[in-house]
Structure formats: structure tokens, C-alpha cells
Amino acid sequence: MSLLVIGxxxxxxxxxxxxxxxxxxxxxxxxxxxxAANFGRVALVGVVGQDFRPEDLDFLEQRGIDTxxxxxxxxxxxxxxxxxxxxxxxxxxxxxQLNVLARFDPKIPIAHQGSRYVFLxxxxxxxxxxxxxxxxxxxxxxxxxMNFWIESARxxxxxxxxxxxxxxxxxxxxxxxxxxxxLIRAAHRVRExxxxxxxxxxxxxxxxxxxxxxxxxLPAYPVEEVIDPTGAGDSFAxxxxxxxxxxxxxxxxxxxxxxxxxxxxxxYCVQGFGVEGLRPHSRGKIESRFNELLDITAV
Amino acid sequence: MSLLVIGxxxxxxxxxxxxxxxxxxxxxxxxxxxxAANFGRVALVGVVGQDFRPEDLDFLEQRGIDTxxxxxxxxxxxxxxxxxxxxxxxxxxxxxQLNVLARFDPKIPIAHQGSRYVFLxxxxxxxxxxxxxxxxxxxxxxxxxMNFWIESARxxxxxxxxxxxxxxxxxxxxxxxxxxxxLIRAAHRVRExxxxxxxxxxxxxxxxxxxxxxxxxLPAYPVEEVIDPTGAGDSFAxxxxxxxxxxxxxxxxxxxxxxxxxxxxxxYCVQGFGVEGLRPHSRGKIESRFNELLDITAV
Numbered sequence: 001m002s003l004l005v006i007g008x009x010x011x012x013x014x015x016x017x018x019x020x021x022x023x024x025x026x027x028x029x030x031x032x033x034x035x036a037a038n039f040g041r042v043a044l045v046g047v048v049g050q051d052f053r054p055e056d057l058d059f060l061e062q063r064g065i066d067t068x069x070x071x072x073x074x075x076x077x078x079x080x081x082x083x084x085x086x087x088x089x090x091x092x093x094x095x096x097q098l099n100v101l102a103r104f105d106p107k108i109p110i111a112h113q114g115s116r117y118v119f120l121x122x123x124x125x126x127x128x129x130x131x132x133x134x135x136x137x138x139x140x141x142x143x144x145x146m147n148f149w150i151e152s153a154r155x156x157x158x159x160x161x162x163x164x165x166x167x168x169x170x171x172x173x174x175x176x177x178x179x180x181x182x183l184i185r186a187a188h189r190v191r192e193x194x195x196x197x198x199x200x201x202x203x204x205x206x207x208x209x210x211x212x213x214x215x216x217x218l219p220a221y222p223v224e225e226v227i228d229p230t231g232a233g234d235s236f237a238x239x240x241x242x243x244x245x246x247x248x249x250x251x252x253x254x255x256x257x258x259x260x261x262x263x264x265x266x267x268y269c270v271q272g273f274g275v276e277g278l279r280p281h282s283r284g285k286i287e288s289r290f291n292e293l294l295d296i297t298a299v
Numbered sequence: 300m301s302l303l304v305i306g307x308x309x310x311x312x313x314x315x316x317x318x319x320x321x322x323x324x325x326x327x328x329x330x331x332x333x334x335a336a337n338f339g340r341v342a343l344v345g346v347v348g349q350d351f352r353p354e355d356l357d358f359l360e361q362r363g364i365d366t367x368x369x370x371x372x373x374x375x376x377x378x379x380x381x382x383x384x385x386x387x388x389x390x391x392x393x394x395x396q397l398n399v400l401a402r403f404d405p406k407i408p409i410a411h412q413g414s415r416y417v418f419l420x421x422x423x424x425x426x427x428x429x430x431x432x433x434x435x436x437x438x439x440x441x442x443x444x445m446n447f448w449i450e451s452a453r454x455x456x457x458x459x460x461x462x463x464x465x466x467x468x469x470x471x472x473x474x475x476x477x478x479x480x481x482l483i484r485a486a487h488r489v490r491e492x493x494x495x496x497x498x499x500x501x502x503x504x505x506x507x508x509x510x511x512x513x514x515x516x517l518p519a520y521p522v523e524e525v526i527d528p529t530g531a532g533d534s535f536a537x538x539x540x541x542x543x544x545x546x547x548x549x550x551x552x553x554x555x556x557x558x559x560x561x562x563x564x565x566x567y568c569v570q571g572f573g574v575e576g577l578r579p580h581s582r583g584k585i586e587s588r589f590n591e592l593l594d595i596t597a598v
Contacts, residue, residue: 086480181385182524182525183521184521184523185523205504205518206504206505206518215521216595217521218518222482222483222507222516223483224484225484257598260598295514296516297516298555299556299596
């Protein structure tokens, strides 16, 4: 398959009510890549510092991720630390160290400039635009963003939205971007900004897809015990785009199934720390949870 | 069909950010009855005061509700007033006047003691037990409750749960009843208390059904503009039980479809004040939204 992700590689320090772990492999492109790799080979573009552990690069390669586009710069790898409240819905960012990420200037390797499917993980809209301009052969580009960019770089973000085919937003981001309380109205407003498809992520409450030819809602997989929700959104996007790229189709039926694959993948993500929930993965495990979801949602 | 509801008839005063209405016809049995009546005849047992407006009784009769079991006592009808925050998820009870409801002693008319399907709307567990003891022919009894009874009458509520077939709870009630944060675990714990089926209502986030032979999740219908959420839960229960009673079956397939009918009915409820969203109803309108939901949730 022909799938490219541009985003962050990070070392995360995560506190939950049960546990505290420091310097766990994370980052949007990592969670996405590890998740999408269940469906086929993924190319990853991002930047790391001199401290990035060789075994982490090996892990990505062994998972079927092409890391040619991972640039190593002088300095330290991007670091994020955060704490979750007991209800999981409240996350406090304790510290963000951009480090080498401040100099991120995405360069897509020539071998991957022809990628048909592209995920612009959360990054500055400027970096997203630079990446996008190098992917002329794309069939379907999906972008993520966050409140910080909506508030601080709205014009550049609108430019991104005018150029991509789809966008993934959580409910808070959708409301902030549009000023609409109703999520449905917000989704329609986002579509007016450019993307033909809007994916709304509602965490434990599932996800919603709105496009000109499709409207699809599904609940989250009923996970009994959440260990760490970090990366769940990128993991969802990884399952979603991984399935689309492997099917090489953006028909409504494919998109609906992709939402289920995204949900199945994210459900594994939250069952472990960092990418641990995704580590022992295989397409077979994804299929079994996909089938469970089909059963749970079928009439 | 053979469906009986025992619950409240009320005059509600409701404040939303847009509007304020006083003495609107409401109450759990009213919202349930008006909703279930789309599927066939419903018998209603409850109590009103001398001030209950004849036109409201006429309205119920015209909707196909048998009001023989509505007892009129000296005093005033039960009154509730509340205010919703802009996000709809926060509701403040401003005042509760029990009035005649304090003397509610449900008496099921002989003609309805053989009802096969019974809904115990939110009421004191004592009243629910009295009602239940008069419904020996029941095939499927579903109970609702609220935080107040979970906290103040837990033993009697456990007795109710030991005798009914299903219970509807919102997420907060499920957590309070079981002490479990995880809704899935909470649902399993509730089943251990007796009911074979647990319906979890999550408002704008949909609903979830867990039973020994079925597990089904569905999102809410994407309503663009909420006018008043009062009664949405009872309206859901009305569509759910109305469909079950009309199908005269509790097979898993029926229960799954009933969840969709409950969701379709509740989506109309929130689009008007009090029962107004449900007033112009017909089975045809319910079917059209049922089909929309099928389309939105089908893979």
C-alpha cells in the first residue's frame, strides 16, 4: 500500500491515577504508524534528536515502517509530559519541550513523494503545508490539528483545510474551529472550509463521519479497563487510513469500514501504556475486534 | 399490544438558555406513554391533582393512551422545575413539589393486571414494588430509577432489581449504583443484581444494551438543534418498550431494533418543549428516522 505519515516522534512522560512512566516512545506519527502498519507498509517522516534510542527505530522498522524520512538533528527529541484525571476525559499537559521539533522542516524522501494516501498528523499548519506541497500524487490526504493551532495559526490552518480531503477533530476542536455548539452543525461548517470529509472523534463515546456521500456514526469499543489514552486519536487515524490505503479506495463503504478499523485499533491503544497496547499486534487481532464491533453495532 | 406504564404525570416549568415555559405537561409516564403510543395502545397508571387540566387528559386519550388508571386525588398535581445549562448536559432542579405524588399508591385496573409488558417509570422503589406485585402476567418488566433512590432507598431498589427483567440507567446512575467507573463493568455489576438486561443511556452519546444473549451499542441520532431534553430518557424507554410490546418478543434481534426505535423516538422528544416534540407523531415519522439511523449505523 502507499501510505505516508508526517508527524512527531516523541518521548512522553505520562501520569495516570495508577502509574507514572517517563520517556515512553510516543508521538503522533509513531502511534499512527504502528497502527497503520497492521494493514501494510507505512512511510514515516519526522524528526528526532541525538538521544533517540536505536532500539526504538528498530522497533518501528520491525513493525513495517519505513523510517528513511526520519531526520536526526543535533539536540534532544521532542518531549511531552501529561497527567490524566481518573475520568480520563481531563488531561493536563505538564510540560512540552519542542527541542528538535522547533526546527522541523519536513522533507519527503523521493521514494515516497508519490504516496497515494497521506496523513498530516498534528503539527504546525506551516509544516503541514510544506509536507503537502511535496505530495503531488496524493489521492486522499487527511489532516489532524489541535486547539493550539486553531487559536494561534487560524489562517494557515484554513489554508491546510482548503487543500486536504479530510480532517479529524475531537469535539472540542470542532467547536473551537467553528464556534458551533452542535457537533453536527460544526461538522457541516468544517466541510465548508474545504475538506470533503470530517471525522469527529468523541473518545469513549465513539466517532462520527460526515461527507457529501456518507454519514456514519459508531460507538467506541467497550473497553473494560483503560490503561493510558495517549495516542488513541492517532491510533484511530492509523487504523482508518491503514484500511483505506490497503483497500486503495475512498468509496463510502470503504470509509464506513475504515471507521470501524480505526475504532478497533484505538481500543487496543488505550489498553496499554504508550504504544504498548499496540505492540503485540497483528491484522488478525484487529480483524477479531472489528468483527466484535460489527456484532455490537449490527441490527 | 399489552403495555402498561406506572409513573408520574406532572406540570413542569423549564428554563433553557433560549426560553422559559411554565406548567408544561410532563412526567415520566406521560413522556413514556406518548412515545410508546406510536406502536399501539398503552395503559397508564399514575396520580394527578384537582388542577390537572381536562384537555391534557383528552390529549393522552386521543394519543391512544388508556387513562383508566390515572387516579385523581385532592390537592395539586406533582410539579417539577429545572434549568438547563447551554451544554444541555447540566441540569439544575430548581424546585420539586411532590403534592399528590407523596400519596401515590399505584392501583392497576383489573383490565390491565394481565399486561405482558410493564414499564416502571422513575418512582420510589416502594411504589414500584407495589405496582409490580399487581402484574403477575408480565413477560418483561423494565424499571427506571434515579440518583435520589439509589442513595436513599438502596435496599428497596435492590429488591426491585431482583424482580424486573431489565433496567434503564444513565451513566451517572450506573456508576453510583455500582461504584464502578467503567460503564461496561458497571453494567455487568448491575446484571448481577438481578436484571437480565441493562440499558445504559448516554444522552447525546447514544445508548448501550447488555444482556446475556446480546450486546448492542448505538450512537444518538444527530439532532441539529436541541430545544428541551426533558423527558428524553422516558421517551427512549417508550420507543423501546413500545416496539417490544408491539412485536411481542424479547429476542435479541427485537431488542436491538427496539434500541433504534427508542433512539428515534427520543430524538423527536428533544426537538420540542415538553411533549411538543412528540405531539405531531405517527408511526410513519418514527419509521423514517429509524431508517435514517439504520443508514447512519450500517457498515
